Amino acid sequence: MKTVLIANRGEIAVRVIRTCKKIGLRSVAVYSESDEGSMHTRLADESVCIGPRAPEKSYLNIDGIIAAAKAFNADLIHPGFGFLSENAAFRQACDEEGIRFIGPSAESMILMGDKQRARELVAENGFPVVPGSDGCVDSLEDAVAVSKRTGYPLMIKAASGGGGRGIRIVKNEQELLNSFPIACREAEVSFGDRRVYLESYLPNARHIEVQVLADEYGNAIHLGTRECTLQRKNQKIIEEAPASNVDPAVIAAIQDTAVGIVRKLGYFNAGTIEFLLSEDGKFYFMEMNTRIQVEHPVTECIYGVDLIKAQIHVALSHKLSIKQKDIVPKGHAIECRINAEDPARNFMPSPGIITKMVLPGGNGVRVDTGFCEGDEIPPYYDSMIMKIICMGDDRLEAIRAAGCALEELKIEGVSTSAAFSKAILKDDDFIKGRIHTKWIEQVFIDRFMRSVQ
Known part of the structure; x- marks a missing residue:
């Protein structure tokens, strides 16, 4: 029987565990100290604590999760959504340990995780993208130049953003001047990447x-x-x-x-x-x-x-x-x-x-x-x-x-x-x-x- 470790919590962990049971796979739940005894740990065949309540010390702790997978001889890891689900380094760590990651390749995750590069790739292959900047915008002067070409309203979007985060809407040049440096700082704090790009905001879309x-x-x-x-x-x-x-x-x-x-x-x-x-x-x-x-x-x-x-x-x-x-x-x-x-x-x-x-x-x-x-x-x-x-x-x-x-x-x-x-x-x-x-x-x-x- 193959073993699947679920690197997540809550309803998605329960969802994955139930399918594992249905198709005859052994399941291992991980949990933080604050999630001890939670529903997903009760339903899994095995469960193991991977750290304190802080996500970075538990559900975002790649080394801790890999160690748990090895301890329970997991053949596969399902990342669920959120946490490490789109983290290419996590996928690579699984590959290095011979554990099958239930998801795409690290290369696909890196490419599509960079929202601006993904946008460029899609456009290069003839698929429609929202009008906006050609690549990331490095300066306020460049942002203003893009706005002259596309008009307002515009969205300032973090290149490494996702899940609805890292987006600011500006309706005129003054808002762009005020929001651009803030958006860059927010992107750096939230995603470790200050790069942003601009797209036309489509009202009523x-x-x-x-x-x-x-x-x-x-x-x-x-x-x-x-x-x-x-x-x-x-x-x-x-x-x-x-x-x-x-x-x-x-x-x-x-x-x-x-x-x-x-x-x-x-x-x-x-x-x-x-x-x-x-x-x-x-x-x-x-x-x-x-x-x-x-x-x-x-x-x-x-x-x-x-x-x-x-x-x-x-x-x-x-x-x-x-x-x-x-x-x-x-x-x-x-x-x-x-x-x-x-x-x-x-x-x-x-x-x-x-x-x-x-x-x-x-x-x-x-x-x-x-x-x-x-x-x-x-x-x-x-x-x-x-x-x-x-x-x-x-x-x-x-x-x-x-x-x-x-x-x-x-x-x-x-x-x-x-x-x-x-x-x-x-x-x-x-x-x-x-x-x-x-x-x-x-x-x-x-x-x-x-x-x-």
Whole structure:
């Protein structure tokens, strides 16, 4: 029996452990001192403490995780998302120890992790990118020169950013002059790389992404689109599959572009290619995430594919068992992220002990969580408690199912974002698809705050 060490925590660790059990693999959980006894450690076949609560001393400690893998004779490591999931040095450390990393090559991670270099590569191969600077911008003078060519508004983006972080929007030259040096400093502090580049900011754009899957033998497929437009401060709140209210020809072009990028890269394993869809129906490459995404369950629901299982098979050098012609969507799925935070108090974090938890159920309802009643939500990590994923024969049915699931959900002891998501699901703009990436911040939050006052 092969052994998989899961280099993560919370719901994604539980998600990976469950697939390991399903396909007959031994699982090893790692945990920090503050996560001792947590759900993922209880479900795994083995568990080991890798350090104190601070992420840099535990979940970001490459040497500690590799040592744990060797101690338990792990054949593979699954990085989950966040933490070390897109860290090429971690992948290289696995390679040096003969441990299979469940993800792409270090070269792909390095290339796509440099957002500006990725943008250049995509453009060089004839794929559409958002207008902006040709390469990174080294000085304020160069930034102003780019703005003269592209106009405003603009985004200043960290070359090594990702996950919605490292982005500033400027609407005029004065804002550019003020924000550029700040953005460079923030990039250096957050990512250890002060390089930034500029892109045109597309108002009222939608965020459409494509799930891709490829093996080491050149076989590559897409598993349709996801709508990830509903965001607050560039962090996704509700996701759907497939993207709706988009011309089928545009969807087909987006999907073909995603697979084309994968093939040009020689990429293998699971990945997600993100696009912006402008009001005029044009789409542009934004970035590629070289890992499994938080929102992968909506894709699994409509295509009937276990993406974690597929990742493991590719890491074991198996060929893809599914072909593009076999990928046929069925119905519509919606995912609501439930975080330990209080939307009515400016999304203030709400760590603490879950004193009561009643989960929704029924046909077409899936709950992915790393916590149960009596568990503690620590203040040191991401605040996500769970994801509630609901399916329907069509989008409206999925929306209704998600609303019913959120009504059934009961969590006490900590505040959650459930009421915020429930209000979105009832909003007429959302139901009719009149949304864009800044809709929550510019339109919906005011509506929500008025409703709770």
